[in-house]
Amino acid sequence: MRIVSVGECMVELSRASEGLWREAFAGDTFNTAWYLRASLPKGQIDYLTCLGRDPVSEDMLRFMQGAGIGTKAITRHPTRVPGLYMINLQNGERSFTYWRERSAARALAADPEHLEASFAEADLIYFSGITLAILTPNRRAVLLEALANAPGLVAFDSNMRPRLWSSQAEMCEWIQRGAAVADIALPSFDDEAQYFDDASVQDTARRYHEAGVAEVLVKNGGEAMLALDAKGDEQELTFGARLQPVDTTGAGDSFNGAYLAARMQGLDVPEAAQAGHRMASRVIMHQGALIPLQQL
Numbered sequence: 503m504r505i506v507s508v509g510e511c512m513v514e515l516s517r518a519s520e521g522l523w524r525e526a527f528a529g530d531t532f533n534t535a536w537y538l539r540a541s542l543p544k545g546q547i548d549y550l551t552c553l554g555r556d557p558v559s560e561d562m563l564r565f566m567q568g569a570g571i572g573t574k575a576i577t578r579h580p581t582r583v584p585g586l587y588m589i590n591l592q593n594g595e596r597s598f599t600y601w602r603e604r605s606a607a608r609a610l611a612a613d614p615e616h617l618e619a620s621f622a623e624a625d626l627i628y629f630s631g632i633t634l635a636i637l638t639p640n641r642r643a644v645l646l647e648a649l650a651n652a653p654g655l656v657a658f659d660s661n662m663r664p665r666l667w668s669s670q671a672e673m674c675e676w677i678q679r680g681a682a683v684a685d686i687a688l689p690s691f692d693d694e695a696q697y698f699d700d701a702s703v704q705d706t707a708r709r710y711h712e713a714g715v716a717e718v719l720v721k722n723g724g725e726a727m728l729a730l731d732a733k734g735d736e737q738e739l740t741f742g743a744r745l746q747p748v749d750t751t752g753a754g755d756s757f758n759g760a761y762l763a764a765r766m767q768g769l770d771v772p773e774a775a776q777a778g779h780r781m782a783s784r785v786i787m788h789q790g791a792l793i794p795l796q797q798l
């Protein structure tokens with residue numbers, strides 16, 4: 503089993519105490535690779551991005567290798583360096599401040615042949631709306647074409663970050679184009695309601711289905727989720743009361759990692775959603791996106 507996750511990993515700063523910040527490495531698709539790694543001990547989990555040749559890039563590469571995440575699909579940019587973000591918390595809800603406009607990861611789709619070769623033997627490829635947001639329109643199209651031609655399954659989380667796009671219309675257009683190459687979609691209802699005006703989880707699931715996605719699981723911030731399968735059957739899924747979070751960073755990404763690992767091992771959608779929910783419930787009680795692997 504080989505899974506490739508595609509996107510940007512950054513330096514993550516979360517507050518340790520007044521005036522003191524804790525450094526870690528994270529980024530939505532990397533977080534999902536991390537929780538795939540934790541959930542699929544026998545699988546090969548590769549991360550595809552572009553890093554620089556600076557000391558921070560070297561640290562990040564060693565960190566990934568130390569976690570058992572494959573780095574052979576990572577290219578290196580001669581002058582650019584990794585992006586950085588800070589987590590701002592208000593009652594446990596996260597928001598982010600970014601320094602990533604010229605990060606090396608923006609060059610991840612510079613070489614179509616590299617994408618094709620990296621995807622050729624993957625059973626599953628995972629990407630997100632953030633992966634698309636950091637690319638120029640030409641390179642977005644290159645990535646989407648490589649994904650459309652990939653022999654394995656493709657999974658997508660829209661992960662909408664309007665600040666990374668020039669307009670909401672541009673964001674929504676590319677999210678729909680991302681959905682069109684995906685077999686599995688894992689959107690979050692709050693974002694979809696806000697930017698696509700969906701009135702219900704059913705609206706969200708059906709819109710993805712109409713875009714061509716066979717399996718849709720609409721996450722709903724601890725409320726009832728909705729699963730829509732290839733036959734068009736809908737199922738509401740609820741897993742216990744909503745917890746008071748310490749830091750929600752990485753909740754959706756960790757859900758996706760555990761969900762996809764369960765699906766790739768043959769579990770059905772409700773079982774996989776339960777695994778995703780269990781993982782996300784732990785992540786929101788932890789500061790930052792990643793729980794150390796030895797604690798998982």
Ligand SMILES: O=C(O)C(=O)C[C@H](O)[C@H](O)COP(=O)(O)O
Pocket residue numbers: 528529530531533587596598632661663750751752753754755756791
């Ligand atoms: O915003 C970005 O570009 C990042 O990659 C930073 C964060 O690590 C993820 O966004 C967390 O994602 P959630 O699971 O939605 O909390």
